Amino acid sequence: MNAEELRLPLSRTANERLHAMIPGGAHTYAKGDDQYPENLAPVISHGRGAHVWDIDGNRYLEYGSGLRSVSLGHAHPRVTEAVRRELDRGSNFVRPSIVEVEAAERFLATVPTAEMVKFAKNGSDATTAAVRLARAATGRPRVGICADHPFFSVDDWFIGTTPMSAGVPAATTELTVAFPYGDLAATEELLTRYQDEVACLILEPATHTAPSPSSQLLPQPSAGRSPQSSGDPTPGYLAGLRELADRHGCVLIFDEMITGFRWSEAGAQGLYGVVPDLSTFGKALGNGFAVSALAGRRDLMERGGLRHSGERVFLLSTTHGAETHSLAAAMAVQTTYTEEAITAQLHALGERLAAGVREAAAAMGVGDHLVVRGRASNLVFATLDENRQPSQQYRTLFLRRLLAGGVLAPSFVVSSALGDADIDHTVDVVAQACAVYRKALEAADPTPWLAGRPVKPVFRRLA
Structure with a gap:
């Protein structure tokens, strides 16, 4: 042909x-x-x-199956069998199922740097929940996003920064500010300029930071800088970002939608040993089935729960977020990754x-x-x-x-x-x-x- x-x-x-x-x-x-x-x-x-x-x-x-979500291949027998076992048992109930307990335990065992987890159906829900939680915890309005990473959410706080910003109020977009990957000095300058205004820094901890210039999803790197092409951060960068976030009182969020599982079973945070306050997972987590996760520190995550005395945060509440067959798929994926390297x-x-x-x-x-x-x-x-x-x-x-x-x-x-x-x-x-x-x-x-x-x-x- x-x-x-x-x-x-x-x-x-x-x-x-x-x-x-x-x-x-x-x-x-x-x-x-x-x-x-x-x-x-x-x-x-x-x-x-x-x-x-x-x-x-x-x-x-x-290649790139399901936008990187099908990392085990289509119709993987171990995953489809786990899903089949749940299909005849019902997929969604008026109260939590025992599968939710098992899936949470399995996830937190796989990503031990996290203390609590909440599941959803897509990455945008998880990242937006992380941003909302950071704003609630800090009382600050601004969101710091990494300028060199291609996509964080379909929601206004991110889409307003793209060329497809139609329908997003300017007042919303003005609350999102950008920092360059790998440049701690520029990031500190941003945090100083907006002193006590930035609620969080959100970034992919490690991906192809010098992306394919002709790739359809990826914006061009900022002029004057040449990020690494290997996908690994410069040694000390993530630790330095962690220190900056702590010093300026903002929440550090790792978007691990891509790096989760592809870098290690515990994501980039597990590989590089730098623990974020919050992290989001998706894509490979379900091998094509719809499941994502927001994970992080207990004191932050519990603000979206019932066992605290502070103001409640509407963290994540999705009708289909805990469908049993998708959670079963996620557990099978994690087991397969671990047992089959x-x-x-x-x-x-x-x-x-x-x-x-x-x-x-x-x-x-x-x-x-x-x-x-x-x-x-x-x-x-x-x-x-x-x-x-x-x-x-x-x-x-x-x-x-x-x-x-x-x-x-x-x-x-x-x-x-x-x-x-x-x-x-x-x-x-x-x-x-x-x-x-x-x-x-x-x-x-x-x-x-x-x-x-x-x-x-x-x-x-x-x-």
């Missing part, structure tokens, strides 16, 4: 049906067909392990993939233009033009060739369902794509290889 032969007529029709009923044609903007080459946005029929099938009958190796597997697979892609790109003479970045368990890629600038056009060209080779890869984020043969096949497809990439670079014009409009960034002001 080549890109000219790849046709997705059923997917194209289904995408039209999606747009007719669902704003954006998907329930998550990052899954929109604008993120893929024109007329090459497959609509999925089903998945198993590291493979998915579209409704046109094509099979793909899938999944994090180590993800790193080994990612290292093999990164080495293969870099070698293939270099061999084709495009090693300076197709760039793999990030921690091995969480790889992204940058597509650069002839001037080595981020390019949506070259990203489009590259994605077209990957799809033609049976590789669905908005990123190179691996799942443990991949095998060495899958990685080797991916590298072969990348090599073929790089041959076309080289031709486009030599022509200084990728347009003949696009066959339509280029892919677009998620965060943009106009559709």
Whole structure:
């Protein structure tokens, strides 16, 4: 198959049906067909392990599964069996189920730096609850967010800072201030400028801090700074941030949606030994099932409870937050990670993939233009033009060739369902794509290889 032969007529029709009923044609903007080459946005029929099938009958190796949530592979037997055991027992009751007790105990045993936990269905609910709790505990209005991290919440306190800020009052956005990752001096300057006004600092403790410039979800790093591309923080940075938060009396929140499990079973806080006041988990926690968690210090978390004498905080109260089958999935995921050393597997697979892609790109003479970045368990890629600038056009060209080779890869984020043969096949497809990439670079014009409009960034002001 080549890109000219790849046709997705059923997917194209289904995408039209999606747009007719669902704003954006998907329930998550990052899954929109604008993120893929024109007329090459497959609509999925089903998945198993590291493979998915579209409704046109094509099979793909899938990376970044479920926006990094399906880290064990689709329909993982251990997880689906745990879910099946609960389905016939009822999923939601008028009082807590015993599964909630078991899931909380399992989570706190996995993340021992936390003292209490509350479950929800998505990451935005958890991060917004953390922000509300920090504001209540400190009596301060402002939220400090890391400027170099791509996404924290669908709620106004964050979305107001993006190009898609329509509908967010300016007064709300003005309460959110930004600090740069890795720069303690700049962060202290911010806290001093807004002395006694900043309730919390929220950041991803460690991800690809120099993200793929052409990745659809990621804003560009601030000018004048060059964060690390390995995904690890500079030694001493997190400890320094912890000290700053303590000294200025604000709450330190780690968004571990991505780093949770992929860095270690206990998240980045478990790997680097710096304990936040609050942390949020999701994505890999349920292997595709809807579950997230807010965890942290007892004295803070209990403000949302019933056993204190202070003013109550409406922390998290969701009808479906404790569905039994999702909590069962979370427990099975944590057991699988622990017993099968999944994090180590993800790193080994990612290292093999990164080495293969870099070698293939270099061999084709495009090693300076197709760039793999990030921690091995969480790889992204940058597509650069002839001037080595981020390019949506070259990203489009590259994605077209990957799809033609049976590789669905908005990123190179691996799942443990991949095998060495899958990685080797991916590298072969990348090599073929790089041959076309080289031709486009030599022509200084990728347009003949696009066959339509280029892919677009998620965060943009106009559709």
